[in-house]
Amino acid sequence: MLAVRDLHAWYGEQHVLHGVNFEVSTGEIVTLIGRNGAGRSTVLKSIMGLLHRRTGSITLEGREVLGLPSRTVARLGVGYVPEDRGIYTTLTVEENLFLPPEVRKPEFSVRQILEMFPNIRERLASGASKLSGGEQQMLAIGRVLRTGARLLLLDEPTEGLAPVIVEQIGRAVTLLKQAGLTVILVEQNFNFAAAVADRHYVIEQGHVVDMIPNAERDQHAAKLQKYLGI
Amino acid sequence: MEELLGIPVQALFGQILLGLINGSFYAILSLGLAIIFGLLNIINFTHGAQYMLGAFLAWMGLSYLGVGYWTALLIAPLLVGLTGIAIERLLLARLANVDHLYGFLLTYGIALVIQGLFRNYYGASALPYPVPAELRGGYDLGFMFLPTYRGWVVAISLAICLATWLLIEKTRLGSHLRAATEKPGLTEAFGINVPLLVTMTYGAGAALAAFAGVLAAPIYSVNPQMGADLIIVVFGVVVIGGMGSILGAIVTGFGLGLIEGLTKVFYAPASDIVIFVIMIVILLVRPAGLFGKA
Numbered sequence: 038m039l040a041v042r043d044l045h046a047w048y049g050e051q052h053v054l055h056g057v058n059f060e061v062s063t064g065e066i067v068t069l070i071g072r073n074g075a076g077r078s079t080v081l082k083s084i085m086g087l088l089h090r091r092t093g094s095i096t097l098e099g100r101e102v103l104g105l106p107s108r109t110v111a112r113l114g115v116g117y118v119p120e121d122r123g124i125y126t127t128l129t130v131e132e133n134l135f136l137p138p139e140v141r142k143p144e145f146s147v148r149q150i151l152e153m154f155p156n157i158r159e160r161l162a163s164g165a166s167k168l169s170g171g172e173q174q175m176l177a178i179g180r181v182l183r184t185g186a187r188l189l190l191l192d193e194p195t196e197g198l199a200p201v202i203v204e205q206i207g208r209a210v211t212l213l214k215q216a217g218l219t220v221i222l223v224e225q226n227f228n229f230a231a232a233v234a235d236r237h238y239v240i241e242q243g244h245v246v247d248m249i250p251n252a253e254r255d256q257h258a259a260k261l262q263k264y265l266g267i
Numbered sequence: 268m269e270e271l272l273g274i275p276v277q278a279l280f281g282q283i284l285l286g287l288i289n290g291s292f293y294a295i296l297s298l299g300l301a302i303i304f305g306l307l308n309i310i311n312f313t314h315g316a317q318y319m320l321g322a323f324l325a326w327m328g329l330s331y332l333g334v335g336y337w338t339a340l341l342i343a344p345l346l347v348g349l350t351g352i353a354i355e356r357l358l359l360a361r362l363a364n365v366d367h368l369y370g371f372l373l374t375y376g377i378a379l380v381i382q383g384l385f386r387n388y389y390g391a392s393a394l395p396y397p398v399p400a401e402l403r404g405g406y407d408l409g410f411m412f413l414p415t416y417r418g419w420v421v422a423i424s425l426a427i428c429l430a431t432w433l434l435i436e437k438t439r440l441g442s443h444l445r446a447a448t449e450k451p452g453l454t455e456a457f458g459i460n461v462p463l464l465v466t467m468t469y470g471a472g473a474a475l476a477a478f479a480g481v482l483a484a485p486i487y488s489v490n491p492q493m494g495a496d497l498i499i500v501v502f503g504v505v506v507i508g509g510m511g512s513i514l515g516a517i518v519t520g521f522g523l524g525l526i527e528g529l530t531k532v533f534y535a536p537a538s539d540i541v542i543f544v545i546m547i548v549i550l551l552v553r554p555a556g557l558f559g560k561a
């Protein structure tokens with residue numbers, strides 16, 4: 038589905054990614070783990086075309102997308118949930134949900150999305166600035182599901198959320214997997230990552246330094262603790 | 268003659284009407300500036316020239332081609348909108364990644380060029396434009412005489428402002444515009460063509476200015492300087508209403524027109540500066556403007 042080869046990226050003069058390599062197959066949930074500042078969010082932004090200074094190659098189902106404008110990447114079926122959730126405070130909840138154009142026939146209907154996140158259904162007409170952090174996260178995920186995106190980039194969806202909400206997000210991610218969607222998940226909460234993911238890529242200082250299949254996580258527990266800095 | 272607060276009623280309502288007329292132009296022009304500022308983050312100094320162009324296109328259409336008022340009301344905004352699209356695509360778009368001051372300087376330069384060209388060909392004198400036949404005459408309202416054309420200007424301006432507001436606040440296209448205003452990068456990452464929205468918005472803002480220009484042609488004289496004089500006041504209106512606020516632009520435009528008209532009744536010498544005095548006060552106590560977010 039997605040292959041990233043020798044990806045370098047810069048913020049202005051600051052060289053942040055130094056040759057990132059990894060791939061994701063259709064239907065997989067893959068995480069990018071590592072310490073703060075390792076460059077995980079930057080990988081997602083690079084795929085999305087939100088960073089302009091990049092070299093290397095990013096192919097989506099065989100098609101090079103590195104030079105494409107980010108709207109074209111979105112239209113190819115990549116749905117982005119940014120770290121700050123990207124909720125538009127000048128729009129209502131409903132306008133946020135319906136903002137991105139549909140790119141493919143979605144796996145989930147609007148009704149199913151609202152059933153997945155009942156909090157959102159009750160607040161459709163209100164201003165999005167009134168949502169709690171958890172509701173914002175649900176809206177951000179629901180918003181890209183609605184478009185029919187088949188590769189979802191989720192940047193720390195559980196960050197700063199109460200355990201019950203994390204559970205709810207976890208159930209939603211499981212539903213996405215059952216529906217056959219592909220997910221790249223940047224996650225700090227390893228328990229959450231382990232509950233949903235197939236494989237974990239470890240990023241350190243702008244490199245992929247390791248890959249651990251989720252099934253083998255116990256035998257690599259010591260290594261994982263070192264990577265996560267816990 | 269009847270009097271109210273020591274002022275002849277006729278004179279009072281006459282000035283209120285004049286205030287509403289001026290307010291109509293302030294509202295349409297500051298509305299155009301506000302939508303452009305919201306999305307492009309530049310203050311469009313070409314706005315006055317685009318208003319003048321609208322009036323001139325109406326005048327030229329009538330003088331050279333026999334094209335009447337109603338056709339001009341459609342065609343002039345369309346043509347000026349198209350030139351706006353060209354200006355955005357060919358010039359402003361190239362300045363998207365540099366300081367907004369450059370956009371301001373560029374639009375100011377374009378205004379000077381357009382105004383200079385028209386002054387060169389048409390001189391500085393006023394060119395008359397007749398009131399369209401359907402809108403001549405007026406109504407005796409008892410307390411005052413209402414010229415039909417002036418009533419039309421106020422009504423159509425209100426309608427245009429309301430329609431623009433509805434388009435931006437209540438439609439899907441409007442939600443895309445607001446989204447692109449708030450987070451342009453992310454909006455693009457959702458598959459929305461933000462550069463196209465920006466271009467169309469600039470074109471629409473320019474078209475609004477030209478529409479106001481055609482409306483103005485039968486009331487004020489058509490001359491190359493007409494936009495430059497008016498736009499200074501409109502900038503005052505925009506500062507008072509709050510940069511980029513759609514509703515603020517509309518309400519402040521009509522409101523300040525009224526205040527200006529009433530000032531003329533009660534203390535005429537102050538009427539030319541009252542808007543700027545209010546602007547200074549607003550800048551001191553509420554720098555983001557009445558409707559702006561601090």
Ligand SMILES: Nc1ncnc2c1ncn2[C@@H]1O[C@H](COP(=O)(O)OP(=O)(O)OP(=O)(O)O)[C@@H](O)[C@H]1O
Nearest residue numbers: 048051053071072073074075076077078079080120
């Ligand atoms: N907009 C930016 N401008 C300049 N440098 C940035 C910017 N965003 C991130 N960086 C830098 O790039 C590096 C990688 O950041 P990135 O956001 O990708 O990290 P991360 O792995 O997502 O970590 P976390 O989200 O926990 O902070 C960091 O050193 C960060 O300081």
Ligand SMILES: [Mg+2]
Nearest residue numbers: 077078079120
């Ligand atoms: Mg991050």
